[in-house]
Amino acid sequence: MASIREILSRDPDGATVVVKGWVRTKRETKGTVFLELNDGSCFRNVQCVFDAATLDANSRNALERAGTGAAVAATGSLVSSPAAGQTLEVKASALELIGEADPETYPLQKKQHSFEFLREIAHLRPRTNTFGAVARVRNRMAFAAHSFFQERGFQYIHTPIITASDAEGAGEMFQVTTLDLDAIAKGGKSVDYARDFFGKRSYLSVSGQLNVEAYCMALGSVYTFGPTFRAENSNTTRHLAEFWMIEPEIAFAELPENMELAEDFLKRLLSSALDDCAEDLEFFDKRIQSGLRESLEAVRSSKFAHMSYTDAVAELEKRKDSFEFKPFWGCDLQTEHERFLTEQVVKGPLIVTDYPKELKAFYMRANDDGRTVRAMDVLVPRIGEIIGGSEREYRYDALVGAMKAKGLDPAAYGWYLDLRRYGTAPHSGFGLGFERLIRWVTGMENIRDVIPFPRAVKQAEF
RNA sequence: UCCCCUGUAGCUCAGCUGGCAGAGCAAGUGGCUGUUAACCACUGGGUCUGGUGUUCGAACCACCACGGGGGAGCCA
Numbered sequence: 001m002a003s004i005r006e007i008l009s010r011d012p013d014g015a016t017v018v019v020k021g022w023v024r025t026k027r028e029t030k031g032t033v034f035l036e037l038n039d040g041s042c043f044r045n046v047q048c049v050f051d052a053a054t055l056d057a058n059s060r061n062a063l064e065r066a067g068t069g070a071a072v073a074a075t076g077s078l079v080s081s082p083a084a085g086q087t088l089e090v091k092a093s094a095l096e097l098i099g100e101a102d103p104e105t106y107p108l109q110k111k112q113h114s115f116e117f118l119r120e121i122a123h124l125r126p127r128t129n130t131f132g133a134v135a136r137v138r139n140r141m142a143f144a145a146h147s148f149f150q151e152r153g154f155q156y157i158h159t160p161i162i163t164a165s166d167a168e169g170a171g172e173m174f175q176v177t178t179l180d181l182d183a184i185a186k187g188g189k190s191v192d193y194a195r196d197f198f199g200k201r202s203y204l205s206v207s208g209q210l211n212v213e214a215y216c217m218a219l220g221s222v223y224t225f226g227p228t229f230r231a232e233n234s235n236t237t238r239h240l241a242e243f244w245m246i247e248p249e250i251a252f253a254e255l256p257e258n259m260e261l262a263e264d265f266l267k268r269l270l271s272s273a274l275d276d277c278a279e280d281l282e283f284f285d286k287r288i289q290s291g292l293r294e295s296l297e298a299v300r301s302s303k304f305a306h307m308s309y310t311d312a313v314a315e316l317e318k319r320k321d322s323f324e325f326k327p328f329w330g331c332d333l334q335t336e337h338e339r340f341l342t343e344q345v346v347k348g349p350l351i352v353t354d355y356p357k358e359l360k361a362f363y364m365r366a367n368d369d370g371r372t373v374r375a376m377d378v379l380v381p382r383i384g385e386i387i388g389g390s391e392r393e394y395r396y397d398a399l400v401g402a403m404k405a406k407g408l409d410p411a412a413y414g415w416y417l418d419l420r421r422y423g424t425a426p427h428s429g430f431g432l433g434f435e436r437l438i439r440w441v442t443g444m445e446n447i448r449d450v451i452p453f454p455r456a457v458k459q460a461e462f
Numbered sequence: 463u464c465c466c467c468u469g470u471a472g473c474u475c476a477g478c479u480g481g482c483a484g485a486g487c488a489a490g491u492g493g494c495u496g497u498u499a500a501c502c503a504c505u506g507g508g509u510c511u512g513g514u515g516u517u518c519g520a521a522c523c524a525c526c527a528c529g530g531g532g533g534a535g536c537c538a
Contacts, residue, residue, distance in 0.1 A: 324534090
């Protein structure tokens with residue numbers, strides 16, 4: 001059986017084809033019925049044309065009951081279409097109704113639905129234009145990410161999802177337990193984690209970075225691409241409790257090389273979207289966010305701007321009055337600051353480097369000035385921070401000092417410190433939020449609409 | 463966690479100062495010789511999110527709960 005994508009690429013030579021898919025719309029005139037089928041293989045539908053008078057009873061009955069959402073198989077010949085709107089169509093001679101969709105109750109109609117409504121039927125929304133396109137782009141972006149790294153000799157490392165380290169320092173964690181919480185609550189006793197599955201408290205990982213650093217110090221260029229869990233009580237269009245993160249880590253590399261990698265990586269992903277998902281992107285450009293393609297094209301052919309945190313703050317201070325939060329050296333860059341820098345100052349992606357050490361994690365390489373670290377955040381217009389990375393602190397004493405300064409116990413990081421004790425070397429890496437990338441590439445506003453089944457605060461349906 | 467908005471038909475919404483529950487789309491039926499957001503006509507469709515209160519009378523006012531959205535913080 002050929003996919004609709006494949007069928008639509010053929011010549012209209014009258015050959016017999018069987019199209020299996022789901023009915024998107026049905027249009028009827030007295031003698032002719034038009035059925036548009038989609039099978040998810042591409043954005044476009046294939047139009048099947050039925051002459052009711054020439055159909056046998058079975059097909060006529062199937063056609064009558066084939067409403068929006070029904071699964072059907074149409075048999076006919078592939079011909080060029082006499083009407084505008086499509087070049088090819090299937091002149092159908094038979095229709096089989098595979099799975100009915102009662103039009104009285106099927107929630108999807110042949111009209112536009114709000115994303116809020118579609119979120120409530122997440123199991124059916126992939127059957128819409130928008131969510132089908134999102135899924136295809138998402139797939140392609142994952143493929144492009146692997147291709148990019150594999151072509152450059154990076155090794156894909158599977159870092160653990162469960163961790164017993166409660167101090168990875170990247171946010172609230174979900175606790176994992178096999179203890180019977182109901183029984184413990186009823187018993188009124190305190191929890192004895194020694195009796196838990198791992199013999200101690202354990203959590204879902206908030207980052208694969210610390211683990212992948214170990215493999216970086218053995219295999220050179222490595223990356224992770226896996227699910228990540230954050231139990232933050234954040235309710236925004238850009239946070240999820242469960243999301244996918246890509247984290248490359250490169251050995252013997254300092255910050256400039258890291259920035260170059262991040263820029264090459266993002267450009268490669270954009271190129272793949274523009275070239276490999278042209279049809280889907282055309283839809284996003286037309287219906288979701290106008291000017292999308294042009295802005296992605298512009299990024300692809302631009303050079304990312306670079307700015308130190310200190311210079312960024314100086315830039316912001318010039319326009320102090322236009323901000324709700326007044327910028328000052330040492331402040332965290334607010335959303336409004338990030339947007340100003342990317343959308344007004346550099347009008348494109350911006351890499352901000354060398355943040356005050358107080359704002360960043362313990363593992364970042366300290367600069368000689370004693371007050372900044374070699375961090376780099378990639379900010380993009382509309383989205384804000386899409387990548388957070390750094391050169392890592394590879395000097396044992398400096399790393400222990402940074403831990404203590406942050407109130408962390410070096411003893412809890414024994415194996416991580418071993419990496420600095422034996423054959424340590426400069427290395428750098430970053431984390432890319434995959435869903436944020438998809439938001440950027442598709443123009444979709446809400447991060448819950450670029451992952452199939454979103455998990456967020458008070459939201460774990462489906 | 464904080465701030466703001468919102469909840470009325472399957473969907474998107476209107477509903478004035480408190481006085482008989484509305485529209486468009488969808489669905490059903492009929493019509494139409496090729497439609498493509500098809501078109502035309504007709505029909506059915508409601509616990510106005512839930513609770514409590516105020517009132518002769520509540521979709522509308524007050525309070526509480528729940529759901530949805532947006533913004534901020536946290537971050538990827």
